[in-house]
Amino acid sequence: MEEQVASYAPRGGLPALPPPVDTTSPFARLRTRFFATPLDAALSILFGLLAVYIVWSLVQWAIVDAVFVGNDRTACLDTPEREVGACWAFVAARFSQFIYGLYPIEQRWRVDWVFGLGAVLIALVAIPRVPFKKLFALLLLGVYPLVVLVLLTGGQFDMSGSGIAIVFMLAAAATIFLAFGRSSTVSRTLPMKIALWLTVLSAVVGVVSFYYAPGGSESILTFRFNTFAQIAFYAALVAIVLALVATIATADDRLAAVRLLVPTAVAIAFVLILTAPLGIPHVPTNLWGGLLVTLVVALTGIAFSLPLGILLALGRQSSMPAVRFLSVVFIEFWRGVPLITVLFMANFMLPLLLPQGVSFNQLLRVLVGVSLFAAAYMAEVIRGGLQAIPKGQYEGADAMALTYWQKMRMIILPQALTLVIPGIVNTFIGLFKDTSLVYIIGLADLLGTIRRGFNDPVWITPSTPATGLVFGAFAFWLFCFSMSRYSIFIEGRLARGRKH
Template sequence: MEEQVASYAPRGGLPALPPPVDTSSPFARLRLRFFATPFDAILTVLFGALAVYVVWSLVQWAIVDAVFTGDDRTACLSTAERHVGACWAFIASRYSQFVYGLYPVDARWRVDVVFALGAALILLVAIPRVPFKKLFALLLLGVYPLIVLVLLTGGQFEMSGSGISIVFALAAAATIFLAFGQSSTVGRTLVMRIALWLTVLAAVVGVASFYYTAGGSESILTFRFNLPAQVAVFAALGAIVLAITATVSTSDERGGLAMLIVPTLVAVAFVLILTAPLGIMHVPTNLWGGLLVTLVVALTGIAFSLPLGILLALGRQSGMPAVRFLSVVFIEFWRGVPLITVLFMANFMLPLLLPQGVSFNQLLRVLVGVSLFAAAYMAEVIRGGLQAIPKGQYEGADAMALTYWQKMRMIILPQALTLVIPGIVNTFIGLFKDTSLVYIIGLADLLGTIRRGFNDPVWITPSTPATGLVFGAFAFWLFCFSMSRYSIYIEHRLARGRKH
């Protein structure tokens, strides 16, 4: 054995190993990433030269040769002595129009208040460590839209009894939804079943009241109610009373019962505030434009598409054939139609489906079309999250004797929405960029307002279109990039989308 070991052992010892390759210094990392092989070195040099050329060309166009001040097109015209790049004087001259459109100058403070209040509420809801988050979320989703509607338009809307009946039918539906979350046995009571049927009756009769023309109407507090509208209002109020009564008799959580009257209070405030003379100038929506229209369309679509998408996703997975069929038809119809077609249908065909004397303005039609279109895509994103939840989560919730809505609200939906955060934000970003299509039907959003500025004789120059489009692209990128970075932050905070 010793002879065998000696035959394999070197007589002069092992040769010295070379020193380890440096991989920690900045120069070593640069060499390994960009100059590891001759081919890598050639690609690095070529793409580096191209990047330097592109960056320098942009800097020269946007800064070195740019014009920042001027009163008309003569400041941005090239001469034999100088070459003019970007015409930022055009942006500075029309900046207010890019933000407000044709909104009256002496009323633009209302737009500023809406922007500032919205940004403050969004930050308070988005920052995790801010206290009273539920209160701020309620203000953002329930109170802020009413403030926006009143400030931007000036209020003083004309509401008929038919419209009021629909508002209270929605309040009854919201009250019943909150009631199901308060008690696991409230849905099994006879009183709640009667409240459900009264809510359905209020909604159906309320819609029919728009088309009812026979008979007279009665005036109540300056509002005129025809017979179906009266029936719908009384049915909705009865449903609200029965839902609160059933919840009080079955729920053990007394602290949350006060939330049941919130939908009714919001409905009353909605009707009174919109119809009361507030003493501020009325601004029609055809004077809105620029960034104001872009944000109104995008945020409205985002706010309505998410809850509607959740309901559609749950409906598509429902065990009730009628609900599942209607959800599938709705989703596949809106996903199979281009957004441009939806906008044209909402603008020209929706008025044909409304009863005589009832009309929506152009912006409201667009908001309805965009919200329904985005909700169909949102439903499929959320359905993917629902399918990713293990079956044991559903079985565990059923074993705890939770109702369907309690199971979805407390166990299934929080996990499903967390899993599909990238898909949800991706849909939001796509919706924000698609708002530029409203220019086709005559609404002057940010991009549309910029394009209209190209035809202004005061600023017609060869560099004006490129400057305006770059400004618009940067504005869209800023909002979309902010949403993307916040979604990444939420993913990391919830420890999703990465391996441990």
Template sequence: MSDVTANIAYVRTKEKAPLPPPRRTTGVVAWMRENLFSSWSNTALTLLGAWLLYSIVPPILDWALLSATFTGTDRQACLRDGAGACWPFIDAKFDQFIYGRYPLEERWRVDWTFFLGIAGLIPMLIPRVPFKFWNALYLLLPYPIIAFFLLTGGVMGLEEVETALWGGMLVTLVVAITGIVASLPLGILLALGRRSQMPVIRMLSIGFIEIWRGVPLVTVLFMASVMLPLFLPEDVTFDKLLRCLIAVALFSAAYMAEVVRGGLQAVPRGQYEGAQALGLNYWQMMIFIILPQALKTVIPGIVNSFIALFKDTTLVLIIGLFDLLGIIQLNFTDPTWATPQTAATGYVFAGFFYFVICAGMSQYSRYMERRLDTGHRND
């Protein structure tokens, strides 16, 4: 009995607190061991990356911030020894970078166009905001008409402004947004036409897609601007910007068609058979069953096409339309700001603008992918 009593005295009545895990398996050290130094090759790449950052980042920061010029009224402020970026050039020309040569007293119309577009776009991008149908209807029907008359004028007492005076971010956004909005529905129709059972529609769709994909955008813009008027009657003319918008939309639609076609081919055959078993006709099957699944699958490809189109707007400079990059290059010739750092500063500003827009589209597409990725959940 004494032995039993002695053993009972050592029985715990409370659970002992667990020991903390080894420091090498948690925290920053564990993350570095797993991601940066997990093997000799990863270690070598980590050290190489650290050396590259050490070699590149400090000079960039020194040029853009530490040695940069932030105030001044002309080139003299940026001509000192060791001067970095000439940011007063951006400040002095900022209005031109946004509006181009749009008349100064009429620029409020551009501001209102931007405001009305943003006011309709932001609620459309937020999933939980109600009245999505009416919001989309506003962006597709009334807003383009309002924007057209606001920018061009000639009605309701507004002074007419020729598109030749447009420039900067205004032209960049007009070309990009028009191409994006027009290319997606056209691409969907072309993709459906290429998969059609009717030989005539299928061959016409294939011919359109292959012809437009077989030539570079530079050639398309050149043909639309220079060659197309030669084939029209003398009394028939089209605005140069309008010709550019049509060319960009058709060119982008050809690439969009192949992206959408990839999504259509990824939809299982059973989805088609199930829709037909429910008695749905062709368009009901496509609109309610097939296209939602196909478009969700190819969101990365669609956004990739949008980003490529947005960056390709810089090519409109070859036909005499001054987008953001074109208006920046045009201002390099201003002797008031002719310095060794002016060009680099302008290009950095343009690159930052394009990066912000493209990165924003990319991040929003990733958000939509995560939100729509419900196909394999069990809840």
């Protein structure tokens, strides 16, 4: 055996192996990723040279040959000595118009306050470690929009009795909705059933009061109500009282039921603030423009499309045939119509359908159209999240004897929204970029204001259009990229929470 083993043993030992190939240094990674084969090396060199050429051309156009200071077009015209690149002097000269549009110069402090308050509140809500999140979220979603409306327009609106009736009808609906979330038995009480029907009556009669006003009008406080508006207003008030009575009678915590007065308090504050004389001049919306209009349209669409999309998604999965049918019809209709068609309909066709003497601001019509359009797409995104929730989550919520709204609010919707964060943010980004379409119907958003500047004879040069469009593209990219990165941060934070 020893002889056989010895015959197979190498004489003189094995040859020394070469050292292992370095795969961790920068040069090694470069070699393995870009120069592993002759074809990889050739393609890497070709595309590398192309990238260097493109980057250098952009740097030369945007910085080296650019004009940063000038009073008119002569500063940005080519000369025999050199070829002019970007005309940043045009952007600097019209920068304030790109931000404010034609908003009066002496009143632009109001826009600055709106931008500043919005940035601070968004930061306080977005930063995870900041305390009092609920308070800041309430200020951002409830108080801030009202402040924006009053500051930008000047307030002192002339509200009709029909409009006030609709506001209190919405307060009654919000009160009933909150009552359903606090008690599982309140919906079966007689006062709550009467409150539901009175709210429906208030909604129907309130809408009719815009079109038909029988008899004379009566003054309540300083507001004029026609007969139908009075019926809608008093029906909403009685519905609020009955909802409070039903909740107090069935709730374990009587003090918590008093919180149902919040929607009514908000409605009263809303009417008083909008109609109160604040002493600041009125600025019509046709003077708004630039980044101001872009942010107003985008943020309004984002703020309204998410809650409306949630309700539509829940309605599409509802077991009630009427609710499901109406939700499906709404979603499929708005998803099947291009946004530009929606804007044209809101701008030109809607005024023809309104009764004589009733009109809505052009910007308001656009905001409604954009919000409804985005809500249809948002509903499908959220429906995907609802369908991804395991069936056991629904069964567990039912086993805890939770009401439908308690189950959705505390168990189902938080998980569903977490799953579809990328889709939600993608819809937000698409909506933000689609705001540039409002220029077609005459609203001067950021891109529209920039394009109007191209026709200014003081700044007509060959490089002016390219410079303005690059500036606009960078502004849109900055906002969209910020939303994308924040969504990635939220996804990672929620993923870490699920792992632990």
